[in-house]
Amino acid sequence: MPRKKLKPKLQLEYLSVLDDKGKLDKDLEPKIDGKTLKRMHRVMLLCRRFDEHLLKWQRQGRVGTFAPVKGQEASQIGSVAALKDEDWVVPSFRETAVALWRGTPLTGLILYNAGYNEGGQIPENQNDLPISIPVASQMCQAVGIAYAMKIRREKKVTMVYFGDGATSEGDFHESLNMAQVFNTPTVFLCQNNHWAISVPREQQTASSTLAQKALAYGMPGIQVDGNDLLAVYAATQEAVERARKGEGPTLIECVTYRLSVHTTADDPSKYRSDDEVETWMERDPIIRMQQYLKDKKLLTEKQIKKIDEEVVEEVNKAWDEAAEQMEDLGDPLDMFDHVYADMPPYLKEQRDALKQSMEVRRG
Amino acid sequence: MAELTMVEAINMALKQEMEADESVLVLGEDVGVDGGIFRVTDGLLKQFGEDRVMDTPVAESGIVGMATGMAIYGMKPVCEMQFSGFSYFAFHQLEGQTSRMRWRSRGRYTVPLVCRMPYGGGVRALEHHSESRETYFAHTPGLKMVIPSGPRNARALLVSAIRDPDPVIFFEPKLNYRSFREEVPEEAETLPIGESQVVREGRDLTLITYGALTQRSLQAAEQLADEDGVEAEVIDLLSISPLDDRKLSESVQKTGRVVIVHEAHRSFGPGAEIIARINEKSFYYLEAPVERVAGYDVITPFFAREQDYIPDVSRIIEGARRALSA
Numbered sequence: 001m002p003r004k005k006l007k008p009k010l011q012l013e014y015l016s017v018l019d020d021k022g023k024l025d026k027d028l029e030p031k032i033d034g035k036t037l038k039r040m041h042r043v044m045l046l047c048r049r050f051d052e053h054l055l056k057w058q059r060q061g062r063v064g065t066f067a068p069v070k071g072q073e074a075s076q077i078g079s080v081a082a083l084k085d086e087d088w089v090v091p092s093f094r095e096t097a098v099a100l101w102r103g104t105p106l107t108g109l110i111l112y113n114a115g116y117n118e119g120g121q122i123p124e125n126q127n128d129l130p131i132s133i134p135v136a137s138q139m140c141q142a143v144g145i146a147y148a149m150k151i152r153r154e155k156k157v158t159m160v161y162f163g164d165g166a167t168s169e170g171d172f173h174e175s176l177n178m179a180q181v182f183n184t185p186t187v188f189l190c191q192n193n194h195w196a197i198s199v200p201r202e203q204q205t206a207s208s209t210l211a212q213k214a215l216a217y218g219m220p221g222i223q224v225d226g227n228d229l230l231a232v233y234a235a236t237q238e239a240v241e242r243a244r245k246g247e248g249p250t251l252i253e254c255v256t257y258r259l260s261v262h263t264t265a266d267d268p269s270k271y272r273s274d275d276e277v278e279t280w281m282e283r284d285p286i287i288r289m290q291q292y293l294k295d296k297k298l299l300t301e302k303q304i305k306k307i308d309e310e311v312v313e314e315v316n317k318a319w320d321e322a323a324e325q326m327e328d329l330g331d332p333l334d335m336f337d338h339v340y341a342d343m344p345p346y347l348k349e350q351r352d353a354l355k356q357s358m359e360v361r362r363g
Numbered sequence: 364m365a366e367l368t369m370v371e372a373i374n375m376a377l378k379q380e381m382e383a384d385e386s387v388l389v390l391g392e393d394v395g396v397d398g399g400i401f402r403v404t405d406g407l408l409k410q411f412g413e414d415r416v417m418d419t420p421v422a423e424s425g426i427v428g429m430a431t432g433m434a435i436y437g438m439k440p441v442c443e444m445q446f447s448g449f450s451y452f453a454f455h456q457l458e459g460q461t462s463r464m465r466w467r468s469r470g471r472y473t474v475p476l477v478c479r480m481p482y483g484g485g486v487r488a489l490e491h492h493s494e495s496r497e498t499y500f501a502h503t504p505g506l507k508m509v510i511p512s513g514p515r516n517a518r519a520l521l522v523s524a525i526r527d528p529d530p531v532i533f534f535e536p537k538l539n540y541r542s543f544r545e546e547v548p549e550e551a552e553t554l555p556i557g558e559s560q561v562v563r564e565g566r567d568l569t570l571i572t573y574g575a576l577t578q579r580s581l582q583a584a585e586q587l588a589d590e591d592g593v594e595a596e597v598i599d600l601l602s603i604s605p606l607d608d609r610k611l612s613e614s615v616q617k618t619g620r621v622v623i624v625h626e627a628h629r630s631f632g633p634g635a636e637i638i639a640r641i642n643e644k645s646f647y648y649l650e651a652p653v654e655r656v657a658g659y660d661v662i663t664p665f666f667a668r669e670q671d672y673i674p675d676v677s678r679i680i681e682g683a684r685r686a687l688s689a
Contacts, residue, residue: 088436121469129435130467134459140428141460147429148436151388151414170452174425181420338466339504341473341528344557344605 010215014223017230020283022291030234032081034298040081040229041293044073044286046311047097050106051260053315054113058264063113067094071227071259074285075191076161077101078232079252082240083159088149089128090142090160092135094191098161102128106318107325114322116329136162136169139188143175146184150246157243159187159236165196167210176251180217185243187236188214188251191226193258198271214251226254227285230292256285332358364546369539372514372547373403373479376521377441379551381411384439387525390417390426391443391479400445401481401540423452427478431461431530434476439525444480447534448491453478454499461530462505477524477531482510483575483626484673485538487666494663495574495626498633500532501604507556508604510534512577514545516560516601519552527556536575543578559607561614565594568683569614571637572624573600576674580624583679593687603633611637612644619650620686626673629657651689656682 017028032040051068058066069076076097080089091098096109103126111119112131120130132138142160149156166172167190179186192210194201207213214221220242224231232254239250257280261268268277293299299307336343336351343351367375381387388411389404395418398405408416419426423444430440444450450457457478464472484493501508507529511517517535524531562577563584572580577599584595596614600607615621621641623634634655641653656674664672 090432117467118469120467122471124471129472130464132460134455137424137428137455137459140425140456141432141435143425144429144432144434144440145436146432148433148438171424171428171456174420174422174428177420178422178425178429182417338468338470340465340507345608346605 015231016225018228022288040077043101049311050315065263065265066113067263068260069096071257073097074229075226075254075256078229079189079236082236088158090138092161093131093133095161107322110322136166136171139175143179146186157185161189164192164201176217179249180219183248186249187239190253197262211253221251223253226256227283229289364548366544367514367547368541369514369517372518376518380525387439388415389441424456427453427456430476434474435472439475441477446492447480447482448494474530475528479533481537482534483536484669497603507531509602510574515547519554523553538575557602557605559600559610562599563597565596567593568595568620569618570597576624583676615645616648622654622682624656626658628660630660651686654682654686
């Protein structure tokens with residue numbers, strides 16, 4: 001009866017292409033055309049400015065609680081840009097940059113944050129699920145969608161977003177396990193932003209990386225610099241291609257940082273130091289991307305400034321449009337829509353009762 | 364027409380719907396090679412292959428969550444929870460995702476899935492294997508909740524559930540899985556979800572029940588006729604959500620006396636809601652307080668004491684006599 005060393009396949013890579021200052025490792029540079037690179041930069045910047053405006057509007061009471069992206073733009077854009085339109089995206093609740101890349105209008109996002117369900121509606125022909133709030137639970141849907149793609153032989157891919165906190169949930173385990181067992185075309189995109197509200201990454205799991213969790217499922221895992229757009233893109237593209245070829249799922253851990261609050265209901269000064277935030281400010285993914293684009297002679301400082309002005313204008317215009325739309329929304333009776341395909345009699349009765357109560361209230 | 368047990372009738376519904384519609388598939392623990400621990404999915408793997416008959420890991424949340432994703436993508440998954448007592452692992456999926464997707468997406472995405480689960484006592488099983496907690500699901504907006512009582516209506520209800528555009532929780536009274544046979548027509552039958560059936564007509568009293576206790580309520584009604592000369596009407600709910608208010612009102616307004624019979628715990632059980640509906644719609648027709656003959660508010664006991672927990676014919680008759688004498 002021997003007692004011997006087992007040798008499971010346990011290989012893990014870390015990938016970084018741009019350094020903290022945005023300087024390129026040419027050997028690792030993924031091929032992305034100039035037009036796409038410029039669009040990536042533009043959406044990152046749009047998302048950053050939108051975040052800032054949302055925060056301002058939230059403090060003014062014009063929108064409700066929301067989860068800022070600030071600091072995670074490269075993780076989101078670097079990954080989503082590797083997908084085709086016919087691929088599916090399953091977001092969590094902090095994927096504003098992803099949504100903007102895929103085509104969700106700013107007005108929809110404003111309406112959602114202003115408390116109107118209609119804002120969560122995904123435009124036709126955009127293959128994204130709506131925002132999902134219970135941590136990790138959306139991961140199971142992504143595996144199901146990918147499974148359906150697989151048995152229909154469609155060569156499409158489903159990408160699901162989640163954070164470091166999600167890796168502690170049971171649904172993380174069940175999803176990765178089932179994705180690998182059924183060999184589904186799923187890309188698991190973990191944004192390790194170091195903080196699940198007030199709980200640090202080290203307290204979320206004693207594993208030295210999140211990527212290594214993939215190995216236990218027999219799945220490839222890779223850790224990348226999540227503030228490095230090129231590294232995220234390169235790793236995601238490989239994973240997407242593997243999935244498309246029928247070679248199964250991948251777990252990608254993007255090491256990034258939430259520079260802002262968890263949501264607007266939270267005060268990070270209670271649990272983390274300004275020094276830590278400062279350190280990560282210096283690795284700002286947008287500044288690194290801009291340096292890369294300038295080095296590549298794709299954009300000048302002046303052009304960047306102009307784009308910045310344009311996106312701010314776009315955000316302000318979107319607010320005006322959304323505010324106009326809000327005037328036509330807000331009929332409380334709409335809450336009864338879309339619970340079922342056909343409204344059952346008891347719901348009709350309750351709807352009528354509310355209608356009557358509204359009339360009484362109005363006098 | 365073939366004489367089938369409920370297990371065979373449910374199997375027939377699955378087989379026929381899978382033959383008729385390629386998007387129908389089944390998934391769950393042991394549903395493939397083993398044909399399900401109660402043999403409900405027997406033969407399906409061989410006929411339809413492993414893409415459409417999935418033996419899954421032991422992962423209830425993963426099963427329901429995956430099925431939800433498939434349904435969003437246009438499949439019609441029928442997932443099996445081995446026992447309803449294990450479905451709570453998946454409850455957050457049903458509550459947080461499955462039931463909400465239509466509403467959350469304003470109709471862009473729908474979840475036409477069926478979640479089958481054996482429920483209820485009477486088969487001398489272990490802890491967690493005998494409970495009757497339909498309230499959890501009936502209380503959740505966005506879900507429908509149905510419970511058949513015999514082979515023929517089980518087959519028809521399952522066909523309706525599979526074709527329904529919304530998620531349906533399908534409880535199977537395992538006590539009746541093989542306890543009797545019924546003629547089940549080859550041609551696919553449906554039963555409208557949300558409609559109950561009067562399974563025995565009567566003028567003196569209404570027994571409202573469903574699932575495994577439909578048989579016992581019918582026996583109680585016969586005995587009441589023999590011993591007390593009382594004609595009890597028996598309503599088999601079939602659908603817990605939506606409740607068929609109209610059929611309940613018609614009967615209550617005729618008899619004025621009501622007994623509700625269910626295995627589910629008494630407090631906050633389906634009976635509580637049924638009484639509320641009766642109060643809202645038929646209060647002035649009542650001649651006696653509505654009686655509940657239900658499971659007690661205790662953890663469903665091990666099987667040595669189970670028969671004292673589940674309402675039996677004697678307790679139903681007791682309840683009926685209280686309602687009649689008030």
